[in-house]
Amino acid sequence: MTDWFLQQGHGVRFEWGPVGARELAGDVACLVVVDVLSFTTSVTVAVERGTHVYPYAWRDATARAFADAREAELAVGRREMTPEAPWSLSPAALRRAPFASRLVLPSPNGSAIAAAAGGTTVIAGCLRNATAVGRRLAAQGYGTEDRPVGVVAAGERWPDGSLRPALEDLLGAGAIIAELRAQGAGPLSPEASAARAAFMGTPDVADTVADCASGRELTRGGFPDDVVIATELDASTAVPVLTDGTFTAVPEAGRR
Template identity: 65%
Template sequence: MLGDIDWSRQGLWGVRLEWGLAGARALGPDSACIVVVDVLSFTTSVTVAVDAGTQVVPYRWRDDTAAEFAAKHGAELAVGRRAVSAEQPWSLSPAALRRAPVAARLVLSSPNGSAISAAVSGVPVVAACFRNSTAVARWISRRGWGTSERPISVVAAGEHWPGQNILRPAVEDWLGCGAVVSALADCGAGPLSPEAFAAKACHDGVDDIPSLISNCASGRELTSGGFAEDVVIATELDASGVVPTLVDGAFIDTGR
C-alpha cells in the first residue's frame, strides 16, 4: 500500500498535495481532511448544485449500474453532457445544472473527482474549485486543521487520456489546488509541503486565471465540443461560499 511508504505521506507538512485516486489513498489515512479538486468539471458542478440546495451523491461508474444506484439513494441521475434531455436535464455540465430544475438529490458520476470522493473513507472529504477556494480554506482554518499535527491533503483529480486508464495531469486542477493552498496559507495554515508550495507558486504567478484555463488542453476540449460556458463557470473566482462536505454519502453545504 502506498500509504505504508513513509516518503509518500508528506508527513512533515501541514498542507500536502497529491494527484489522483492513488494519491488520495496515500495521504488520506493521516489527514484531518481531504480536499478534492476537479475543476473541469466535477467539483465545479458540485458547487453549482449545492449552491442551489441540491445534495450531490458521488458515484465512480458511468455505466448501467448508475441508474440503479441513483434509485437506491432516492436521487436523480446526471447523464453525460450530450445525453441531456427534457426527461434527464442534469449532467456533469455546470451550465446544464444551472438550467435544470433543482433536484433534492443528484448522483454525479465521473472517473476522476467523483471516483476519488467516493473511494475515500474515514476522513472528511470536501469538494473545492476556483469558485469556492477561499470559503473552503476559511472553513478548514476555523477547525484548526492544516497544521503538522492535523494536516490536510489537497488532491488534484486530473483527467484520463481518451480510451486509456492513464492519469493525465491537468493544469486546471494543479492551479485549482494552488488556489486552495494559497487561501490556506493566507489563513495561517502550514507548513506547506514542497508539492503544495509549488502549486501555490504557480497559482500566485498567473495574472489571468480565466484566460489560462480557457486555453489549456481541457478548456479547449470543452470549448471545441460546444461547452465553453462550462469553462466560464469554472473560472468564476470565489463566486461561491459553499463548502460541500461528504455527509452520509452526499455532498452538503457545511460552510454556513
Template identity: 65%
Template structure:
C-alpha cells in the same frame, strides 16, 4: 498541507491527514458547487453505466447523465451550465470517474469539494475547523484527466485550483506546506489571468471545441460561491451553514 494527484494519491495520503480536498475544476467539483449552491445534495458515483441508475433509485435521487445525453426528462449532467439551467432537484447522483473515484478513495477521511469558484470559502472553512496544522493536516488532491489508455493526465486547471485553496488556507495557518503544495500555490500566484489559462489549457480547449465553453466560464468564476460541499452520509452538502465538522461530529 500536502498535494497529490488522482485516486492513487488520495489512497496514499488519506490515512495520514485529517481532511481531503478534491479539486476537479473541469468539471466535477465545479458542478458540485453549482448544485450545492442551489440546495441540492450531491451523491458522487464512480461509474457511468447501468449501475448508476440503480444507485440513484436506491437513494431516491435524480441521475445526472453525460453532457450530450441531456433531455427534458433528464436535464442534469456533469456540465455546470446544464445544472445551473436545470430544474431544482433535492438529491442528485453525479457519476464521475475522476472526482467521484477520489471521494471513494479517501476512505473514512472527511472530504471537501474545492474549486476556483469556492477556493477562499474552503480555505476559511478548513481554518475555522482547525485543519492545516501539524496536528490536523490537509491533503489537496488534484483530479487531473485521463489519457486514452486510462492513465492519469495532470491538468493545469486542477494545479491552479489546488493552489488557490492552498493560498486561502495558508493565509490563516502560515507556510506549513509540503514542497508539492508550495509549487501548487506558486503556480496559482504566477498565473496572471486564471480565466485565460484555464480556457487555453488542454481541458479548456477540449470543452470549448465540443460546444461547452460556458462550462469553462462557470469554472473560472473566482470565489463566486460561499458554499463548502462536505461529504456527509454519502452526499456533498453545504458545510458552510453552521453544520459541525464531520470529523468532530
C-alpha cells in the same frame, strides 16, 4: 512502499488522482478534492441550490440502480441530456435544469477520489470556492501538523486510462493552498508550495484555463459556458462537505 510519499511533517500536502488520494487518506485529517472541469465545480453549483449530491465513480448501468436506491435523479453525459434527463456534469446545464433535491453525479475522476478517502473528511473545492474552503478549513483547525490537509488535484485520463495531470486542477488546488497559507496553515509540503506558486504566478487564471488543453476541449466541444462558470474565481461561499455519502453545503467560516 514506505511512507516517504506521505509528505509527513507538513500541515498542507498536495497530490494527484485517485491513487494519490488513497495513499494520503490514512495520514491526513481532511482531503480536498479538486476537479475544476467539472466535477467539483458542478457540486458547488448544485449545492448552492440546496441539492444533496451523491458522488459515484462509474457512469454505467450501476449508476441508475444507485440513484434509484436513493430516490435521486441521475446526471448523464453532456451529450446525453434530454428533457426527461436534464442533469449532467455540465455546470451550465445544472444551472438551467429543474431543481432536484437529490442528485447522483457520476465522475471517474472527482467521485473516485471522494470514494478513495474512506472515513476521512472530504470537501469539494474548485476555483469558485477556493477562498471559502481555505478559510473554513483553517477556522476548524485543519492544515497543521496535528490535523493535516491533503489537497488532491483530480487530473484527467489519457485514452489508456493513465493519469493526465490537468493545469486547471493544479491552479484550483493552488488557490485553496494559497488561502490556507494566508490563514496561517502550514507548513506546506514542497508539493503544496509548488501548487501555490503556480496559482499565484498565473496573472489571468480564467484566460489560462480557457486556453489550456481541457478548456479548449470543452469549448470546441460546444460547452464554453462550463469553462466560464468554472473560472468564476471565489464566486461561491458554499463549502460542500461529504457526509453519509452525500455532499451538502455548509457556509464559509464566519457566515450563517
